[in-house]
Amino acid sequence: MExxxxxxxxxxxxxxxxxxxxxxxRLVTHxxxxxxxxxxxxxxxxxxxxxxxxxxxxxxMNISITFVWMLWWFALIAIMVPFAARIWCTVCPIPAFGDWxxxxxxxxxxxxxxxxxxxRPWPRKLRNIWxxxxxxxxxxxxSALLVTRPVATAIILLSLILVATVLAVTYSRRAFCxxxxxxxxxxxxxxxxxSLELRAKEKNLCKRHVSKxxxxxxxxxxxCPWFEYPGTMxxxxxxxxxxxxxxxxxxxxxxxxxxxxxKDLLVKEGxxxxxxxxxxxxxxxxxxxxxxxxxxxxxxxxxANVFYVPPYGWxxxxxxxxxxxxxxxxxxxxxxxxxxxxxxxxxxxxxxGRDVKLRRVFINLAxxxxxxxxxxxxxFSIPIIMVNWSYIVSTISDxxxxxxxxxxxxxxxxxxxxxxxxxxxxMAVLNVGLAFSAYYGALLARQTFGPERQLRAFLPLLAxxxxxxxxxxxxxxx
Amino acid sequence: xxxxxNARVLTLIALIIPLLVASVVxxxxxxxxxxxxxxARQFEFDPGRIVAVAGEPLVLAFRTEDVTHGIFIDxxxxxxxxxxxxxxxxxxxxxxxxxxxxxxxxxxxxxHPFMVGELVVEQRGINPLFIGSLASLLAxxxxxxxxxxxxxxxxxxxxxx
Numbered sequence: 001m002e003x004x005x006x007x008x009x010x011x012x013x014x015x016x017x018x019x020x021x022x023x024x025x026r027l028v029t030h031x032x033x034x035x036x037x038x039x040x041x042x043x044x045x046x047x048x049x050x051x052x053x054x055x056x057x058x059x060x061m062n063i064s065i066t067f068v069w070m071l072w073w074f075a076l077i078a079i080m081v082p083f084a085a086r087i088w089c090t091v092c093p094i095p096a097f098g099d100w101x102x103x104x105x106x107x108x109x110x111x112x113x114x115x116x117x118x119x120r121p122w123p124r125k126l127r128n129i130w131x132x133x134x135x136x137x138x139x140x141x142x143s144a145l146l147v148t149r150p151v152a153t154a155i156i157l158l159s160l161i162l163v164a165t166v167l168a169v170t171y172s173r174r175a176f177c178x179x180x181x182x183x184x185x186x187x188x189x190x191x192x193x194x195s196l197e198l199r200a201k202e203k204n205l206c207k208r209h210v211s212k213x214x215x216x217x218x219x220x221x222x223x224c225p226w227f228e229y230p231g232t233m234x235x236x237x238x239x240x241x242x243x244x245x246x247x248x249x250x251x252x253x254x255x256x257x258x259x260x261x262x263k264d265l266l267v268k269e270g271x272x273x274x275x276x277x278x279x280x281x282x283x284x285x286x287x288x289x290x291x292x293x294x295x296x297x298x299x300x301x302x303x304a305n306v307f308y309v310p311p312y313g314w315x316x317x318x319x320x321x322x323x324x325x326x327x328x329x330x331x332x333x334x335x336x337x338x339x340x341x342x343x344x345x346x347x348x349x350x351x352x353g354r355d356v357k358l359r360r361v362f363i364n365l366a367x368x369x370x371x372x373x374x375x376x377x378x379x380f381s382i383p384i385i386m387v388n389w390s391y392i393v394s395t396i397s398d399x400x401x402x403x404x405x406x407x408x409x410x411x412x413x414x415x416x417x418x419x420x421x422x423x424x425x426x427m428a429v430l431n432v433g434l435a436f437s438a439y440y441g442a443l444l445a446r447q448t449f450g451p452e453r454q455l456r457a458f459l460p461l462l463a464x465x466x467x468x469x470x471x472x473x474x475x476x477x478x
Numbered sequence: 479x480x481x482x483x484n485a486r487v488l489t490l491i492a493l494i495i496p497l498l499v500a501s502v503v504x505x506x507x508x509x510x511x512x513x514x515x516x517x518a519r520q521f522e523f524d525p526g527r528i529v530a531v532a533g534e535p536l537v538l539a540f541r542t543e544d545v546t547h548g549i550f551i552d553x554x555x556x557x558x559x560x561x562x563x564x565x566x567x568x569x570x571x572x573x574x575x576x577x578x579x580x581x582x583x584x585x586x587x588x589x590h591p592f593m594v595g596e597l598v599v600e601q602r603g604i605n606p607l608f609i610g611s612l613a614s615l616l617a618x619x620x621x622x623x624x625x626x627x628x629x630x631x632x633x634x635x636x637x638x639x
Contacts (some may be wrong), residue, residue, distance in 0.1 A: 060591050148588040177588065294579075298522015305521075305589055333552040388591055414583055420553030423577055427611050431618045438622035446630065456626065462619055469615045477577050477600075478608040 012303050014123075017201075017255040019246060028243040031220065032107045034090065042093040045157065047399060052154020056401030060391040063399035064150040068348035071392050074385040077190075078378045082261070085194035086187050089240035094160050095177050098168025099225070109220060119172035122179055122227075132185025133281055137333060139182050140285055141326050144292065144304035174225040177240055190374045191236035191276050192367070193266035193436070198239050199230065201255045206231025214245035214254075221247035230254055235264040237275075263438045265367045266447065273359070276366035277338060283369055283468065284333040286376035290475045294383060300325070326434040341366065344464040352457025366449045368441030372465055375433025376472055379426040386425075387416040426476040434469045438462055513537040516580075517593070518547040518560055520587045523580055523595030527536050532601045538568045548583025551597060559584055572599040576607035 019025050027033055044067070052064035059065035071361035080088050100106055102118060145152045164176040177184050200206050206214075206229075214230050224230075226240045230249075233239060246254045291297065292304050304327035345362045352361075390412050395401070397410030404410060445458035516538055517524045530536045532583045539551050549568065560566045572578070572588075581596035586611045598605055 057588075058585060059588055060585060079538050144589065144592075148591075232509055259592055293592045296523070296526030296592060296594060297524055298519075298524070301589055301592060383579075384591075391591070396618075416552070416581070417549070419579065419581075422552070423607060423611075424577070427614065431614055435618045435622045438619045442623050442626035443630070446626075451630070455623075458623065462623060466615060466619050468610060469619070473611040473615055474608065477611045478605060 015257045015259060017257055019254065019256045027247075029247045030111065031247070034242060035107045037091050038093050038096050041091045042096060045093045049154045049157055050422065051139060051400050052152075052157070054400060055150055056402060057150060059148040059150060060388065060394065061398070061401035062150040063395040064153045065147065066388070066392045066395040068153055069147040070384055070388050074381045076187075077194060077304065077374075077381050078385075079196060081190045082374065082378075083195055084241075085191040085198075085236045086184075086240050087208035088187065089177060089184070090242060092177075094157075094181070095164045095174055097161060098165040098176065100173070101165065102168045102173075103222065109217070109222060112378040119168075119175075122171050122175040126179055128183045128281075129179070129185045129188065129278055130271065130274050131180050132182055133274070133278050135180065136185055137281060137285075137330060141329050142306065143289070144301065145306055147293075147350060148305075173223070173227060173361065174240070176231055178238055178396075185278060186282050188237040188376075189275060189282065189370060191239075193262045193371055193374055194236055195261050196260055197236055197259050197263070198241060198245075198254065198256050199224045199233060201253050201383045201471055203231055205251055205253050209251070212333050213248040213250065215323060217244075218250075221245075232269075234267045235270055237264070237270065262371055262436055265370055267441060268447075269344045271363050271367065273363055276363045277334070279366045279369050279373060280338045280341060283373040283376065284337045286373060287468070287475070288332065290376075290380050290472070294380070295475065341369075343462060344460045347460040348445065348449075348457045351455045351460065352445065356448055361448055365441065366443050368437050368444050368461055369465065369468070371436035372430075372433045372468060375429045376435075376468075378433075379429045379472065379476065382425050382429065383419075383422050386422055387419060389417055390414050427473060430469060430472055430476070434465060437465050442463060513539060516540050517543055518549070518582065519543040520545065521582070521589040521593040523593070525595075525614040527596045527598060528580075528600045529600060532571050532572050532599050533579075535569065535571050538570070540566045541566065545586050546584055547586050547593070548581075550581045552578045552581070554597070557583060560571055570595070575599045575601035575605055577605065 021030070048064045048067055051062050055062040055064065076088055104110065139146065139156065142152070146156060147153075160181070163180065167180060168174070206212075209231075212229070212231075213221065213223075215223050221244050224245055225242055226238050228238055228245075230245050230253075246256075277298040290308075292300050303321040306319075306322045342358075342362060345365055346358060348365060349356060349358055349361045365423075391414070394410050394412045397407040398404040441461045442454065442458045445461060446454040449457040512535060514525070514528050514536070516528070518540060520543065528536075529536070538556075540547075540558070540560045541564065542562050544562070546559060546561050548557070548559050549566070551568075551570070554570050554572065556568050556570060558566050558568060576599055578597040578599065580597055582590055582593035584590075586593065
């Protein structure tokens with residue numbers, strides 16, 4: 001299909017195919033590539049799990065907290081996702097055991113293996129990201145425990161490995177990654193904003209290619225574990241960058257290119273109410289996390305801290321207050337904020353034209369909030385790394401918090417990095433997010449209502465975006 | 479073309495509104511106590527939010543209700559330790575407006591990294607950092623819209639693949 005003028009305009013003028021660089025191509029097409037990069041990561045994973053169970057219970061002195069919830073989280077949300085889409089999925093060790101069992105080997109592809117027919121198909125009703133959203137919300141409800149108690153982190157990581165392995169044994173391909181992984185849900189959503197994309201170079205060539213090796217697998221490769229077909233793939237959402245399609249394609253028809261941020265937000269195909277809701281779940285959670293973990297309201301922190309019993313007793317704290325907290329958590333993410341946005345959407349429809357169904361307007365315009373939601377998470381993560389970097393450094397030397405000093409940096413003093421400037425950095429990031437959200441929001445309004453009614457329809461959306469951005473700005477600087 | 483005109487109008491608004499926002503915010507200075515008693519406990523400061531006035535001396539008297547806590551105030555050069563049963567008095571004169579986090583600097587329990595309070599420093603009754611933030615958001619939102627309208631005037635195709 002010919003690309004619209006709009007999309008052509010936002011492609012960078014000289015986009016080099018990263019896979020055309022010889023050594024990178026040789027690397028990713030090597031059968032052992034994914035195994036080789038997962039292996040060291042798996043070692044770190046086990047270290048994290050062991051430290052969670054056997055290390056000190058003091059979170060900021062245990063590698064399971066400092067590496068996972070400080071270093072990894074920041075790297076994931078602020079670097080990997082915006083600049084390299086789902087590159088984390090390339091190295092993620094959680095589904096590795098399932099892959100190895102499913103493939104009956106670590107590296108080699110057996111010629112008699114047909115990965116399209118192995119395992120049961122994933123239930124049709126669950127082919128969406130609702131499970132991922134609920135899973136993420138469920139885990140996020142206990143985040144005050146999870147990000148501060150090493151044993152909780154170890155249990156959740158082990159549980160994810162267990163679920164991924166069981167699902168790999170039962171269902172075909174990476175059903176876990178595509179439909180269940182709680183991290184995968186928001187990685188997919190935010191990867192739409194990424195400046196990296198893996199796509200088929202010539203989609204017509206894919207259409208004509210009868211054997212569809214990228215989908216079904218070939219002698220040297222497995223069919224796409226993510227149930228994707230590069231020939232029609234226009235968005236990053238569900239591409240785990242495993243590079244199996246690069247190995248499979250006999251025509252070298254797969255490219256990995258840089259691009260302008262957020263291009264996928266304008267792609268109509270694949271949009272759905274599950275993804276639209278996910279936008280508000282992530283946007284609301286970012287605000288809630290900033291309130292709970294970085295705000296001055298200690299009583300909210302004690303609500304979130306399930307096992308904490310403040311001196312004033314169980315009647316207004318402990319389990320009761322945690323249930324209140326969980327109610328606010330779930331109610332605001334699933335009902336209140338999407339409901340408020342629905343009101344703004346109805347206003348957009350009223351101003352833009354009632355010939356478009358409200359559901360369609362809601363879904364289309366929701367994608368405008370993706371950049372704002374992503375930058376809200378980045379802004380949330382900035383103080384985590386700028387304030388706590390010294391904890392990360394010291395746990396490299398003493399991963400279990402047992403008093404070791406392996407590298408001589410275990411006793412480094414806590415010293416925030418330029419804390420005075422944190423609000424300024426957060427606001428700079430938030431402004432970038434708002435700029436992209438307003439930009440894509442205006443284009444989505446045009447896409448939904450046409451150029452003549454674009455501005456009228458966009459104004460309520462802009463008001464919503466400004467409202468959320470103002471709330472975040474108040475939390476950062478007010 | 480209508481969209482280009484809209485874009486020009488929006489650009490103008492984007493430049494004017496932040497100035498208006500800054501000018502209509504009340505200038506009344508908030509009454510300020512010169513000494514504030516702050517209790518540190520797992521995992522909060524009470525009061526969690528302290529409002530001060532730039533250029534005026536502020537005395538913060540910290541004590542702890544449970545374990546040892548550290549007091550670190552961003553950008554104010556404060557980094558002290560408060561032991562149980564002890565009161566630590568900190569004298570500061572905030573020189574510029576803005577929001578400064580008060581952080582616990584001594585590991586005090588599971589949620590220690592999240593034990594934060596806030597020192598909001600006002601100038602002429604307002605927090606200039608927040609007003610500046612609001613102005614920047616307004617300008618960015620409107621300029622982005624103007625940019626789209628200018629780049630894609632009505633009559634051109636919009637959309638996707």
